[in-house]
Amino acid sequence: MILSRISRALKDQNWLAVGIEFVIVILGVVIGFQISNWNQVQSDRRGETELLRRLHNDLLVLDEGRDQLSPLYANLLDRVLTARRALLSETPPPGLETQICAGLAASHDFDQPPDSLPTIEELIATGRMDLIRDNVVREQALSTLQLRDFARSVRQNLFEAQVSLMSAHPEHFTLSLETRPDGRESVRIECDLDSMRADPAFLADTVLNTRGLTDFVSFPLSFVDTHLDRLHAEVDEALGLETGHPARSEAETPS
Ligand SMILES: [Zn+2]
Numbered sequence: 001m002i003l004s005r006i007s008r009a010l011k012d013q014n015w016l017a018v019g020i021e022f023v024i025v026i027l028g029v030v031i032g033f034q035i036s037n038w039n040q041v042q043s044d045r046r047g048e049t050e051l052l053r054r055l056h057n058d059l060l061v062l063d064e065g066r067d068q069l070s071p072l073y074a075n076l077l078d079r080v081l082t083a084r085r086a087l088l089s090e091t092p093p094p095g096l097e098t099q100i101c102a103g104l105a106a107s108h109d110f111d112q113p114p115d116s117l118p119t120i121e122e123l124i125a126t127g128r129m130d131l132i133r134d135n136v137v138r139e140q141a142l143s144t145l146q147l148r149d150f151a152r153s154v155r156q157n158l159f160e161a162q163v164s165l166m167s168a169h170p171e172h173f174t175l176s177l178e179t180r181p182d183g184r185e186s187v188r189i190e191c192d193l194d195s196m197r198a199d200p201a202f203l204a205d206t207v208l209n210t211r212g213l214t215d216f217v218s219f220p221l222s223f224v225d226t227h228l229d230r231l232h233a234e235v236d237e238a239l240g241l242e243t244g245h246p247a248r249s250e251a252e253t254p255s
Pocket of ligand 1: 056232236241243
């Protein structure tokens with residue numbers, strides 16, 4: 001239609017009409033391009049929000065798992081430090097309480113804390129990290145992931161260096177079976193404080209385990225927690241959520 005009008009105007013040497021038709025064609029192309037560009041921007045924005053929501057959910061799942069582990073290991077470390085004081089102090093207590101003794105027996109054992117960030121891992125694996133256009137969130141996510149990988153190897157190295165005190169030095173422990181008030185059986189562990197204090201190899205292994213457990217609690221647990229919290233706060237801000245929102249269900253359905 002436009003082409004036939006242009007060719008007729010050319011034939012009639014009507015240059016004004018030719019010019020107007022050209023302007024109409026160019027304007028049409030420019031407007032079409034702008035609309036498609038705007039649609040792309042809107043679609044990218046929706047995609048980014050969806051990714052941030054998924055990342056937020058990953059962080060909530062991690063929070064939940066890690067919030068349960070952290071107090072357990074803080075408590076274990078507390079008991080092991082109490083035991084170390086009793087073992088090395090010049091004025092020892094008369095014996096080790098059962099709970100403290102059980103802590104000593106478990107001092108070598110720490111699990112890999114939950115640390116998966118599947119949304120970020122998937123974006124990196126597929127080379128689409130630029131879909132998160134918020135610079136602060138993207139950089140914090142990348143540095144958290146890097147730190148997470150380092151923390152994994154630190155935990156593995158610490159874990160491999162720990163000694164099961166009960167397996168390596170069984171002569172200092174006495175095991176017995178007891179029935180709890182709810183009818184379930186459990187193993188009671190008792191420690192011979194005097195023989196432990198007199199055994200340099202046992203003391204050395206205890207010091208080693210205490211150091212390993214302290215490092216585990218301070219780096220793969222607490223330090224990584226701090227970075228995850230920072231990332232969570234950035235994602236909250238990007239999604240317009242209040243930082244420190246209490247419940248997972250409330251956070252998952254932002255208004
Ligand atoms: Zn949140």
